[in-house]
Amino acid sequence: MANNSATKGSNSKAYIILIIGIMALAFTAPWVKQSNFEPATSVILRVGIGLLFLLPFAISEMRKIGKLNKTGVTLSLFAGLFLGIDFTAWNYSIYYVGSGIASILLNLQIIILPALAFLFDKERIPKSFFIVAPIMILGVLMTGGIFDSADETAGGPLTVYGMNIAVLGTIAGSISGVCYGIYLYTSRKASRVNAGQIVQPMAWASLAQLVAPTIFLFISGRGFDLTHGVLVNGQLPMNPETTVGDPITAMNWFWMLVLATLGQAIAWTFVQYGAVRLNPTIVAGLLLLSPISTVAIIAVLLFGEIPSTIQILGVVLVLAAVAYQNNLHKTIFGKKSKDKSPGTA
Template identity: 75%
Template sequence: MVNNSVKSNGGSGKAYVILMIGILALAFTAPWVKQSNFEPATSVLLRCGIGLLALLPFALREAKKIGGLNKSGIILSILAGLFLGIDFTAWNYSIFYVGSGIASILLNIQIIILPALAFLFDKERIPKSYYIIAPIMILGVIMSGGVFDGGGSTEGPATIYGINLAILGTICGLVSGCCYGIYLYTSRKASKVNAGQIIQPMAWATAAQLVAPAIFMLFFSDRGFDLTNGVLVNGALPMNPETTLGDPITAMNWFWVLVLGIAGQAIAWTFVQYGSVRLDSTIVAGLLLLSPVSTVAVIAVLLFGEIPSAIQILGVVIVLGAVAYQNNLHASLLRKLRGKKSDKETDVKQVS
């Protein structure tokens, strides 16, 4: 935990800048996965392997400067990474099935998982609003995934492995969001037992992320570790993706996976964690909403022409509204508006 003096001193400006860089990198993460076009599990292995190599020298420097993680910190970081590895693998499939923008929205189901875990294991009180927000959030997620209308203007097959593509993509997104919630819970506990150490927990977690995709490709994937062919053909899923290989991997695909590993893994997660522990949690929650909003409303549209349907757009609004409400962003906004109103009234009284 960081004390209030750290949050209120001049260093908060630096924390804002670093947090915003991390959020910007997160917003591009799903598009980078799609542009790299590697088989989903292979993509996770490459992303995390490259990210780990980028983090190692800084983690060693941090260990020399302020000391290494204790045993509890290492165990919790590894546990967090194991679930984040499942998250990334499922999320990559969701990106190819329902699009990078919608996949980024589906990930927000974590706001239901995190409070539930805190209640079950830490006996933290769940606000009454949770029981209203949870079903609304689930409805919004299902609408966002295109389950009700088959999705927006996307090319490719209607089904894969005999399952509707929108349904399968939404399921992958839900699995990803659930595992993301578990990651947030365990990483939060890891930060509590090792205050001030940011890069080392990320390095341990990133190393642990390699486990899930390795197991998946060994026992569940027909492709294995594929560095030859991707998933998409001319930017779209082939009509029979179960048997058709994607375009051959090119130098540009390798470039984007390097960007994904360095900027989307090492920089994004470390920078967000740095800002999160130094700034007010409500402010951080609000700023983090910029990432999925930017992905679905701007980046995915401009890069890939991913235009959500009307029902999907409504679902996106519901999901983002639920996230904002659950993080008390509305209460923070009301307090600021009341504060400005009282300041104006004070000024009027002083003038009169």
């Protein structure tokens, strides 16, 4: 009885921590938009401040259960490199197609993760993957708004850098989803070679996350900008490639601190804590609450981001594909899955 009570108590704690982490993740895209920093600058600040926040906990973990081994460090750094690309591309996607839609596009990782596991680990891919993958891709294209007419994109620029803004935003969001899948694959391998460390892998990954946005600062030409943002009066200017946004204020810094602590350090640590202790199918189902909350509630209330009919259908397709790939339908109908699908994030 004592063991059962301890297990239930441990699971309850894991569920609570996981839910807090998921809710924090649901606000990350809106917080990026509210902080209004230049995309690559935003990543550096978010990750850098978050890393400083994590360091005391990483040191404490190191003293309690030991250092992360060399393989764990290498895999964490490799994972962090791709997560840095993910964050940078995702930030651009947030400004180009909206915080809610960008959160949905990120789910492209459910195609990438199983594919990598199949190619490099010889893990079996369920037959359903070959049905889900094209549906997922169609859903991503619909969600990005590239099938909508120009009239439905009123209130902002139609093109950026000579490309349709919906197409560019969808490409950025898709790059983000691909890199997120690579990160999940590598971080999963890292979790298999450590002794239960959670904070240390995140700290090493955070260090590597700074590489991609730093390189992009030199490519973009704008540089590290702490004075002006992207949006003007909450809207993307008509020529965002040449127009700087509103001056950075104390409120912008406040939202950046919130993003770095709650949306970066706490959210990712809490989700990782719950993910390694709970059933992966249940975790996958709960994780769906994050993009659903962002696109259906938070983005609508904070920014008035109302998806078009085609985008709503795309969102439904994407979320349905994620749910099916993670065997949520079997959980709902009381069937136990025989497959250990590598698609679970």
